[in-house]
Amino acid sequence: MQDLMQDWPLRVSAIIDHAARYHGGRTIVSRSVEGPVTRTDWAATRVRALKVAQALRRLGVRPGDVVGCMAWNTARHLEAWYGVPGAGAVLHSLNPRLACEQLAYIAGHAGDRWLICDPDLAPIVARMVPDLPDLRGVIVLTDRPHMPEELPGALCFEDLLAAEDGDTGWHRGDERDACGICYTSGTTGHPKGVVYSHRSNVLHAMAMIQPDMLGLSSRDVVMPVVPLFHANGWSTGFSAPMAGAGMVLPGRLMDPASLYGMLEQGVTVTAAVPTIWLPLLTYLREQGLDLPHLDRVVIGGSSCPRAVIEAFQNDYGVRVLHAWGMTETSPLGTFASFKPEVAAMPDEERIGVQLKVGHPPFTVDLCIRDDAGADLPWDGETQGRLQIRGPGVLRRYLKQEADAIDAEGWFDTGDAATIDALGYVRITDRFKDVIKSGGEWISSIDMENAAVSHPDVAEAAAVGVPHPKWDERPVLCIVPKPGRSPGADEIIDRLRPHFAKWQLPDEVLFVTEIPHTATGKISKLTLRRQLEEAGYRLPDLR
Numbered sequence: 001m002q003d004l005m006q007d008w009p010l011r012v013s014a015i016i017d018h019a020a021r022y023h024g025g026r027t028i029v030s031r032s033v034e035g036p037v038t039r040t041d042w043a044a045t046r047v048r049a050l051k052v053a054q055a056l057r058r059l060g061v062r063p064g065d066v067v068g069c070m071a072w073n074t075a076r077h078l079e080a081w082y083g084v085p086g087a088g089a090v091l092h093s094l095n096p097r098l099a100c101e102q103l104a105y106i107a108g109h110a111g112d113r114w115l116i117c118d119p120d121l122a123p124i125v126a127r128m129v130p131d132l133p134d135l136r137g138v139i140v141l142t143d144r145p146h147m148p149e150e151l152p153g154a155l156c157f158e159d160l161l162a163a164e165d166g167d168t169g170w171h172r173g174d175e176r177d178a179c180g181i182c183y184t185s186g187t188t189g190h191p192k193g194v195v196y197s198h199r200s201n202v203l204h205a206m207a208m209i210q211p212d213m214l215g216l217s218s219r220d221v222v223m224p225v226v227p228l229f230h231a232n233g234w235s236t237g238f239s240a241p242m243a244g245a246g247m248v249l250p251g252r253l254m255d256p257a258s259l260y261g262m263l264e265q266g267v268t269v270t271a272a273v274p275t276i277w278l279p280l281l282t283y284l285r286e287q288g289l290d291l292p293h294l295d296r297v298v299i300g301g302s303s304c305p306r307a308v309i310e311a312f313q314n315d316y317g318v319r320v321l322h323a324w325g326m327t328e329t330s331p332l333g334t335f336a337s338f339k340p341e342v343a344a345m346p347d348e349e350r351i352g353v354q355l356k357v358g359h360p361p362f363t364v365d366l367c368i369r370d371d372a373g374a375d376l377p378w379d380g381e382t383q384g385r386l387q388i389r390g391p392g393v394l395r396r397y398l399k400q401e402a403d404a405i406d407a408e409g410w411f412d413t414g415d416a417a418t419i420d421a422l423g424y425v426r427i428t429d430r431f432k433d434v435i436k437s438g439g440e441w442i443s444s445i446d447m448e449n450a451a452v453s454h455p456d457v458a459e460a461a462a463v464g465v466p467h468p469k470w471d472e473r474p475v476l477c478i479v480p481k482p483g484r485s486p487g488a489d490e491i492i493d494r495l496r497p498h499f500a501k502w503q504l505p506d507e508v509l510f511v512t513e514i515p516h517t518a519t520g521k522i523s524k525l526t527l528r529r530q531l532e533e534a535g536y537r538l539p540d541l542r
Contacts, residue, residue, distance in 0.1 A: 009175040009198070010202035011199075012082065012238060013085070014202070015202065015242050017170075018241070018242065019042035020046035023042055023244030024041060024042050024043030025042075026042050028040045028041055028246065028247045029246075029262070030073075030074045030248075030251065031258075032075070033074060033252060034119075034142065045079055048083075048161060049079045049082035049083040050083070050166040051083070051161040052161065053083045053084075053168060055083075055161060056087045058164075060136070061113065063087075063089065063171055063173060064090065064177075066090045066110050066111045067084045067092065068110070068112035068115045068116065069081075069091055070103075070116070071228075072251050072252040073225075073228055074249050074251050076141040076142075076157060077118075077141065077249075078228075086170045086171060088171030090195075092112055093181070093233075094107065095229045095230065095518050096121050097519075100127045105190065106183050108131065113135065114135070114136055114138070114139060115132075115138045116157075118141050118142070120148075125138060125151060137153070137154070139160065140155070140157060142156065143158040144158065173198075176197050176199055178195050178196070180201065180232065181193050181194065181195050181398065182194050182229070182230075182232055182327050184328070192397040192398070193397055194397065195394075199391070204235055204330040204391075205238035205239040206363075207361040207362060207392070208239040209239050209243045212337045212361065213337065214269065214298065215296075215337070216240065216245050216269065217244075218244035220245040220246070221266045221268050221269070221293075222236055222248070222269045222270070223248040223249070223250060223267040223269070223270040224271055226272050231327045232327070232330050232331055234298070234332075235330065235331075235332060236271060248265045256279050256280045259280055260283065260284070263293070267294055268295045269294075270294065272297075272299070272301075273519070273521070274302055274308060275302075275516070276520070277312075278308065278459070281308065291318055294316070295319065296318060296319040296320070297312055299320060299322055300323035300331075300357075301520060303427065303445045305449045305453065308320070309322070309354050310351065321336055321358075322335075323335050324358070324427060326413060328411060328413075329390075329392055329393050329394075333364060333425075334359055334364070334366075334424075335359070336353065336356060336424070338350070342422070353424060355426070356420075356426040357425050358424060359423040359424050359425070364390045364392070366386065366388055366419065367410065368382070368383070368384035368386055368387070369384050369410075371385070378420060379421070380419070380420030380424075380426070382418060383417065384416070384417065385417075386415040386417035386425065387410040387413065388413055389411060415427050415429070415431070416441070428446070430524075432525075434464075435462065435464035437471060437472050437474070438471065440502075442462075442464075444464075444474070444524070446499075447460075447476060447495065447505065448522075450494055450495050450499075451478060454491060454494045456480055456485070456490075457479070457480065459478075459522075460479070460514075461524065463524050463528050464528075465506075465531065473506045474503070475506060475507050475509060475536075476491065476509070477510075478511065479513060486510075492508065515527055
């Protein structure tokens with residue numbers, strides 16, 4: 001017997017249709033690239049997204065064509081977010097913080113036929129265009145008075161939409177059609193393309209809004225500080241309208257004062273990497289400000305220091321949701337929400353659980369394995385290779401012949417992790433970043449978190465430096481807070497309760513800055529290279 005249910009394709013167009021029909025008046029506040037803060041809603045966003053689809057078809061964009069988009073989090077970007085896949089095309093999100101050479105490679109590799117960009121990013125696009133012979137044209141997300149001089153042949157987004165009436169429908173394709181593309185950061189070689197389907201995006205958004213994950217509802221207002229071009233926008237562009245939540249889009253300004261101004265627009269949920277929240281917390285303390293609307297903050301991308309969790313929760317009454325995921329996982333993998341066993345713990349013990357990255361939702365399956373592929377116990381102590389599978393996890397990278405998963409569907413994340421009896425995951429390191437001294441692991445993440453707990457430390461990075469006897473020894477690089485001068489002995493004293501004597505760093509280096517990747521993560525690869533180029537050698541302590 002077969003089922004007698006309707007065949008209702010899981011396409012992202014259904015998300016914006018739902019938001020417009022049942023939550024049409026929910027406000028979307030956006031800081032435009034031109035400067036002013038604008039207001040719209042889901043009903044108007046749907047109409048304009050339909051006009052985007054109409055305009056693209058008129059330009060000759062066909063189902064399956066790839067359209068690149070390099071833009072900040074704005075209302076116009078959100079319209080393209082739905083308009084491009086709504087036309088049956090594939091939205092390729094481009095990160096403007098990458099080097100121009102990398103961007104040209106990525107756009108060429110993905111096969112971008114059109115590029116959509118914000119006006120302030122026109123100089124970057126202008127440098128890319130000569131290296132993209134198959135590119136048909138560029139569309140700038142602005143009005144006629146703000147069209148950039150760097151792209152004289154580009155089309156104006158507002159002019160294109162003004163020529164359409166929106167009396168059209170979405171492309172009626174299969175739910176397994178490609179919907180979007182994001183590329184990995186390419187820290188160990190060329191960036192690799194991850195192609196999301198309509199089905200994977202819809203299922204991923206449904207998992208994201210579950211109560212034990214982000215827990216979104218129509219009573220929320222979501223501000224994604226994480227860019228829509230970073231790891232599928234952490235699903236915020238899909239999960240917020242699916243739940244009928246309002247949105248606040250902060251644009252390109254990431255300084256604490258600008259972000260605080262947008263948080264004051266009634267934001268209840270926000271999301272970003274730790275490097276965003278550290279200066280914001282400093283700004284709040286210095287200005288004597290509060291966060292009266294904010295209920296919860298998602299922190300992912302890299303390990304969240306305990307001091308950040310405690311500051312948000314103890315000083316501002318904002319619950320921190322530590323999360324983990326990857327471009328390859330859409331990106332939701334885990335959320336550190338409280339199971340009943342955790343909610344019953346004393347505060348100090350509960351924060352210890354929050355330092356882990358949480359447990360997975362339905363649609364995500366996890367395991368840890370040793371190098372031989374054997375499953376390891378979930379005892380919270382045994383470290384192994386974290387592996388993942390599910391409908392939001394990639395099977396194969398774009399234009400690669402071999403699958404990236406094993407015969408059982410497991411994808412090796414490259415993370416070293418433990419899993420405890422309740423299913424909470426603790427990321428102990430990246431395998432390429434783990435410090436292995438004398439055959440034993442030293443967690444660079446734990447070392448960095450302990451160092452950042454010092455009140456005079458702004459940022460910390462631990463790396464392994466070659467050693468003739470022990471293979472590697474840890475060196476800890478510290479960026480002091482402005483006007484502060486912590487001593488090396490003070491930093492070591494902070495680490496002692498958490499590390500055995502042999503695990504302590506052989507040297508503490510004070511630096512003015514630590515290199516980051518284009519997605520805001522500490523670049524250990526660059527830091528090691530900088531130390532090597534500077535002629536750094538470990539002192540002969542052992």
